[in-house]
Amino acid sequence: MVTIEKYEIVSFIVATLFFITGLGMWIAFWPIFNSELQSNYKLEANVDGSLKYAAFLYANPPMKNVMKFNLFNVTNPDEVKYLGAKPELIEVGGYGFLESEKKKYYDFSSDKTQMFYQNYKQYHYSPKDTDEGFSYDDKILFPNSIAEGAVATIFGPTSEFSETAQMIASIGLVMVGEYPFISKTVKDVLFEGFEDPLLNVAHSPLFTSLVNFFGYGAQLSYIPEMRKFAYLSGYNNSYDENYWINTGYKDFSRLGFVESWAGLKELPTSFWPTSEARQIKGPDSGSLSKLHLTKNDELPFFLSFMCRSFRRTYWKQVMVDGIKTMAFAVPYDEFDTTLEKNAGFRYKNTENVDYFPNWCSDLTVFFTGHNAQPPFTVLVSPPHFLYSPPEVQHYLSGMSPNPEKHKPMVFHQEKTSGTALQVDVRFQVNLPVVNNKRSIMSSQMPNVIIPLFYEDSHAVVKDFVMNTVWLGVIIVPRIIEYLKFVLIFISICILATLLVIRVRVKGSVSVV
16 A cells, blocks of 8 residues: 655645646636726726826826927918919928826716816927927918918908908008018917917907998908917917716726717817718827727727827837837828718818819818817818828929828827827828919919928827836736746646656555
8 A cells, every 4th residue: 555645745735726826827817907907097086086096197197298390481482472383392390399288177977987177288399309400489481371361261252251341351461561471480480479460450449440330340250369370379278178088987998988078079060061070989189098909909089189080090010118019000091081981071172272183182171179260271181291192292392201200190009908108199280372363462372282380299108107017017917927837837747746756656566
């Protein structure tokens, strides 16, 4: 009879514990891990009203966002103005800004499923992040947006101004010194603003009295509220309307999805003509995402700065600070308004102008982040008219689209958690310029769309977020993944060793 040794009992117990632990890790780790991820990512408040960690980070995005503005300087204004020549453009910049945002006045619905906030943004000029050789005090020569807006309103096909009023306005534009192109400093053009003679006259009490006296008081509604002009006038230190978003409390798959913006479930009919175009889809700015991304995922998001929703699809694999990410980008077809699904984003072209063949297959109208209408029409496109047909670039000199440099929106996301570690957003703002024979100022201008500037935003999460993702989402699962195999392998080895020893001992006993 072979006795069971104590070491065999101990070894068997250890092997069994190792095997059960390894098997438990195999079966239970990912469900537990995913449950913890969801619990930690939900947007919640503490009992005292303060924000829990995930909600706090959402309200105070831990990212360094460097925005560079590249402006287009018109080098042949007189030839364009008097001879209808092709505009010759030189890109200047980029001029670096540090963008920061903070969600204020947050609140939660009684059932904890929705979070309210106002998203305030600030822009600070950063000489350190400005390209070498450029200064915030540089002067550029660019299209006069206010004057072009006035021409479109007063002399366009849908104008409500009488011929007499149009004649007075045509002479008045010249008398106050309006010209199709003007020269100002970059700081005045972007944020700080400059006084425009047309705006000064339009807001003067004398002008208002005269307009009312001659019976044209109804036309005062066309005068923009701004007293000083800048591309991003009033946008610094402001918020882009009110948000209610889903907290993921009951349905984690809808984490961050915008439930309403500016009190609206869908965008106004004044923005887009079709219901599909007006839909608000996905999270605010794409800052939140689903877990366990795959190459087949399509991720919707709402971008208030462009007043529309987009979707992003898998592009390629990219390393960000040593972490493997999946780059999801907004694809070409999101900008292609020749497609029926994008019919609502087509420019109406109320001025009835043939700017170029295959008109505007790549352009959509927008206004920067507010439920309001702009004082002049602007069109948005990828920088340098990337994705546009050659005809668009043919009518301008200085366009050099580069798919790597000018790709509109790219989100570099960690696969397991969906965390966006780096975000690149690029878009170009363009102004339609029209030849209008009834306006002295524009009577010899060409019909052309001139780019004003494009913005290139590069945001990267701060180091502590990188470290958290690296340790909690990559290293820990990787250790568990290896450890479960090691424990099961060791347990099998122990049991196999015991079996071999037992067989040998039994053989020895039989021989005796």
